[in-house]
Amino acid sequence: MEQFNQLSEISSNERxxxxxxxxxxxxxFSWLTRKKIAWITSGGPVEPLISMGITPIYPENHGAMIxxxxxxxxxxxxxxxxxxxxxxxxxxxxxxxxxxxxKSPIDIRPKFLGGRAVFGGGLPKPDLLVCCNNICxxxxxxxxxxARFFNVPLIIVDTPYxxxxxxxxxxxxxxxxxxxxxxxxxxATGKRFSEKEFIRVGELSDEAVNxxxxxxxxxxxxxxxxxxxDAFMYLAPIVTLRGTxxxxxxxxxxxxxxxxxxxxxxxxxxxxxxxxIWDNLPIWFKMRRLSKTLANYGAVLVADTYTNAWADxxxxxxxxxxSMARVYATAYLNRNTETKIKNMVxxxxxxxxxxxxxxxxxxxxxxxxxxxxxxxxxxxxxxxxALMIEADMCDPRAYSDEQIATRIQAFIETLxxxxxxx
Amino acid sequence: MDRADFIKFVESVSRxxxxxxxxxxxxxxxxxxxxxxxxxxxxxxxxxxxxxxMLGRAQTxxxxxxxxxxYCCSQVRSLMEEFVDGVYASLDGLLFAHTCxxxxxxHDIYKKNFPKAFVKNINFPSRxxxxxxxxxxxxxxxxxxxxxxxFTGRPLSSDSLKESVTAYNKNRTLLEKLYGLHLKYPxxxxxxxxxxxxxxxxxxxxREANKWLEQFLxxxxxxxxxxxxxxxxxxxGSVNINExxxxxxxxxxxxxxxxxLCTGRRYFSTQVSEPTIEGVTRRYLSRPHCAAKHRDVHSxxxxxxxxxxxxSIDGVIFLYLKFCDPHCFDYPDLRKAIEEKKVPxxxxxxxxxxxxxxxxxxxxxxxxxxxx
Ligand code: SF4
Ligand code: SF4
Numbered sequence: 029m030e031q032f033n034q035l036s037e038i039s040s041n042e043r044x045x046x047x048x049x050x051x052x053x054x055x056x057f058s059w060l061t062r063k064k065i066a067w068i069t070s071g072g073p074v075e076p077l078i079s080m081g082i083t084p085i086y087p088e089n090h091g092a093m094i095x096x097x098x099x100x101x102x103x104x105x106x107x108x109x110x111x112x113x114x115x116x117x118x119x120x121x122x123x124x125x126x127x128x129x130x131k132s133p134i135d136i137r138p139k140f141l142g143g144r145a146v147f148g149g150g151l152p153k154p155d156l157l158v159c160c161n162n163i164c165x166x167x168x169x170x171x172x173x174x175a176r177f178f179n180v181p182l183i184i185v186d187t188p189y190x191x192x193x194x195x196x197x198x199x200x201x202x203x204x205x206x207x208x209x210x211x212x213x214x215x216a217t218g219k220r221f222s223e224k225e226f227i228r229v230g231e232l233s234d235e236a237v238n239x240x241x242x243x244x245x246x247x248x249x250x251x252x253x254x255x256x257x258d259a260f261m262y263l264a265p266i267v268t269l270r271g272t273x274x275x276x277x278x279x280x281x282x283x284x285x286x287x288x289x290x291x292x293x294x295x296x297x298x299x300x301x302x303x304x305i306w307d308n309l310p311i312w313f314k315m316r317r318l319s320k321t322l323a324n325y326g327a328v329l330v331a332d333t334y335t336n337a338w339a340d341x342x343x344x345x346x347x348x349x350x351s352m353a354r355v356y357a358t359a360y361l362n363r364n365t366e367t368k369i370k371n372m373v374x375x376x377x378x379x380x381x382x383x384x385x386x387x388x389x390x391x392x393x394x395x396x397x398x399x400x401x402x403x404x405x406x407x408x409x410x411x412x413x414a415l416m417i418e419a420d421m422c423d424p425r426a427y428s429d430e431q432i433a434t435r436i437q438a439f440i441e442t443l444x445x446x447x448x449x450x
Numbered sequence: 451m452d453r454a455d456f457i458k459f460v461e462s463v464s465r466x467x468x469x470x471x472x473x474x475x476x477x478x479x480x481x482x483x484x485x486x487x488x489x490x491x492x493x494x495x496x497x498x499x500x501x502x503x504m505l506g507r508a509q510t511x512x513x514x515x516x517x518x519x520x521y522c523c524s525q526v527r528s529l530m531e532e533f534v535d536g537v538y539a540s541l542d543g544l545l546f547a548h549t550c551x552x553x554x555x556x557h558d559i560y561k562k563n564f565p566k567a568f569v570k571n572i573n574f575p576s577r578x579x580x581x582x583x584x585x586x587x588x589x590x591x592x593x594x595x596x597x598x599x600x601f602t603g604r605p606l607s608s609d610s611l612k613e614s615v616t617a618y619n620k621n622r623t624l625l626e627k628l629y630g631l632h633l634k635y636p637x638x639x640x641x642x643x644x645x646x647x648x649x650x651x652x653x654x655x656x657r658e659a660n661k662w663l664e665q666f667l668x669x670x671x672x673x674x675x676x677x678x679x680x681x682x683x684x685x686x687g688s689v690n691i692n693e694x695x696x697x698x699x700x701x702x703x704x705x706x707x708x709x710x711l712c713t714g715r716r717y718f719s720t721q722v723s724e725p726t727i728e729g730v731t732r733r734y735l736s737r738p739h740c741a742a743k744h745r746d747v748h749s750x751x752x753x754x755x756x757x758x759x760x761x762s763i764d765g766v767i768f769l770y771l772k773f774c775d776p777h778c779f780d781y782p783d784l785r786k787a788i789e790e791k792k793v794p795x796x797x798x799x800x801x802x803x804x805x806x807x808x809x810x811x812x813x814x815x816x817x818x819x820x821x822x
Binding site: 113115116120161164166169172173176186189195198208365390398399405 | 516517518519521522546548549550551552554555556557558559562563571573575576577582583585586589590593741742744747748772773775776778779780781782783785797
């Protein structure tokens with residue numbers, strides 16, 4: 029796992045690495061432990077799975093790893109050869125490409141087997157697919173494709189977009205589906221659901237989410253002790269393993285370490301001049317370069333809408349299923365554009381930002397359509413400038429370093445002028 | 451009325467419904483635009499409002515550039531262009547239904563830019579299987595209806611719903627009949643008339659549309675079928691307003707025999723079996739579904755293969771709008787399933803209302819030759 033912060037002081041980074049390697053290792057060897065594998069979307073209801081001893085696997089997290097390792101074009105080509113359009117989400121294309129080619133950053137070669145790639149690269153095969161469309165309609169189609177490819181059951185939790193906010197109709201619908209989902213999981217895996225265990229997992233999940241929120245909030249400090257490039261890395265456990273004790277322990281340690289840096293006013297950027305907010309997914313294949321470019325100008329990404337999407341959770345003990353329905357039905361990307369505008373304005377104020385960077389992401393249409401209006405509106409409400417850059421989270425083929433560098437430079441000039449006249 | 455009048459009428463309305471809308475406005479009848487065929491039109495009609503289907507026809511995109519990036523489908527981009535340019539300014543409201551990510555964002559962007567407009571969305575489920583989605587769809591339909599009732603200031607009456615359902619069901623029967631007669635009279639009923647007639651009925655009061663259709667279709671009652679061995683092509687895609695594909699198929703001696711399009715069979719398939727809100731809701735859940743919806747992982751494949759068989763289709767053209775995700779996802783598996791039945795396929799990607807280059811002609815010609 030790549031690290032982007034220059035802060036060797038964060039010893040929990042090693043813990044993160046171990047956590048993630050261990051997670052994928054265990055998943056790859058699940059046939060030994062007879063654990064069932066469920067592939068699940070990043071915003072999907074993982075707590076029931078964990079409580080039933082099923083290993084959740086996140087193709088989107090895998091997609092991010094593929095992007096960071098710059099394997100996007102090769103795997104995407106394989107999907108395009110099958111007839112999938114290059115205009116589809118690159119996480120999907122990479123996932124299909126990886127399943128077909130059996131290539132991936134996850135390529136476990138155990139020493140005791142002479143370092144051979146015994147099972148081929150890629151994610152362990154699913155016994156079950158769980159798709160929650162609270163992030164996009166893309167995953168619905170994506171999981172249909174994979175359900176046909178692997179010929180395994182597909183469970184869909186349909187969480188209608190909050191056009192008019194959170195309606196009782198939506199909550200009742202999602203609640204009913206959770207009941208149905210549990211029965212379906214029991215049928216597909218032969219595991220039994222226990223409400224007690226579910227509540228225990230739900231509490232751990234809540235705790236992890238709260239800790240994650242606190243970790244992100246530390247960047248309200250000036251200077252910020254980390255940048256979003258770090259947060260994008262620290263995000264992996266909250267996505268993949270929330271609901272487990274290890275994750276809670278990891279974020280506890282991370283929080284302490286970051287807080288200590290903040291107290292001592294240590295920043296990953298030599299001199300913090302501009303504080304910026306990021307919108308949309310990271311550009312995984314350009315993390316290093318972008319973080320350097322920005323650091324050179326003393327610009328720090330102090331918060332973003334993406335990692336904050338996992339900072340909200342509340343599974344209550346009294347009505348566990350219904351409260352879970354509420355959490356998943358109102359996930360960040362499932363909220364309407366006006367709510368997203370308010371959220372961005374709120375982030376700008378909370379983190380004392382000087383401006384914001386908008387990643388118009390060709391892959392992610394629901395996240396990106398609306399950004400042009402969001403950009404104008406957030407600027408109008410906060411009086412801060414914005415820069416929009418067009419890219420893709422995994423596919424570098426339409427990306428130009430020079431062009432982006434020039435645009436960032438011009439944006440920094442704007443910020444400088446504003447500071448000078450302020 | 452003779453056949454030529456009908457042909458003239460459907461041509462003018464389907465190409466430019468604005469005049470039609472304005473004539474309703476002159477009669478002081480309220481008109482709502484709707485962007486998706488999952489909007490339960492019967493309910494709108496029964497409230498005395500004329501629903502008119504919105505299909506982006508803008509040739510070039512300028513005003514919409516400020517709201518939608520280049521990687522958005524042209525159906526939405528050209529519609530936004532027309533809205534910003536005031537083409538549909540005389541509408542009393544705009545209705546959305548939940549389908550794809552792009553349409554979803556379009557709703558929000560439209561609402562943001564036209565804060566005074568009456569804009570409602572029916573949050574139709576993405577799942578269509580079983581009672582849980584049905585219960586939700588019913589509750590949501592009632593919520594949606596309430597907001598329309600607020601607009602008209604009076605509740606839906608069950609009598610007018612009955613009347614509307616009858617008119618809509620009749621319209622569906624007539625379009626079905628048109629499709630059937632087209633197979634027998636491919637010269638008198640050129641392929642493009644399927645497309646134009648469906649779009650016309652989407653833009654005209656159903657009673658009026660029915661009158662036109664009925665008269666036109668009855669003119670074939672005593673007629674002996676044309677002797678035709680034309681190869682039968684089926685179109686599959688989202689929305690389409692391109693007539694050229696239909697004309698080229700005819701020109702090369704084949705025909706567009708059927709389709710799975712939102713501006714075609716998907717619009718008129720499946721009757722409402724009971725003239726109640728429940729009955730209407732059931733119809734929208736059980737009709738052949740759009741690629742953005744889920745029944746089961748093979749439902750669209752099954753439906754297409756059934757149609758191919760029933761209509762003795764010789765070849766399938768996937769007619770896609772660029773950047774239309776739901777359909778692009780389905781394409782490889784559908785192609786495979788159809789080709790396994792020894793039916794050739796062809797993919798054509800285009801931009802809505804952008805004039806096609808010579809490429810379309812070449813592709814169509816090659817495809818017709820292939821299936822002949
Ligand atoms: S479309 Fe966006 S939200 Fe959906 S899987 Fe792709 S990147 Fe994620
Ligand atoms: S279904 Fe396709 S054509 Fe229709 S709005 Fe969505 S992306 Fe555009």
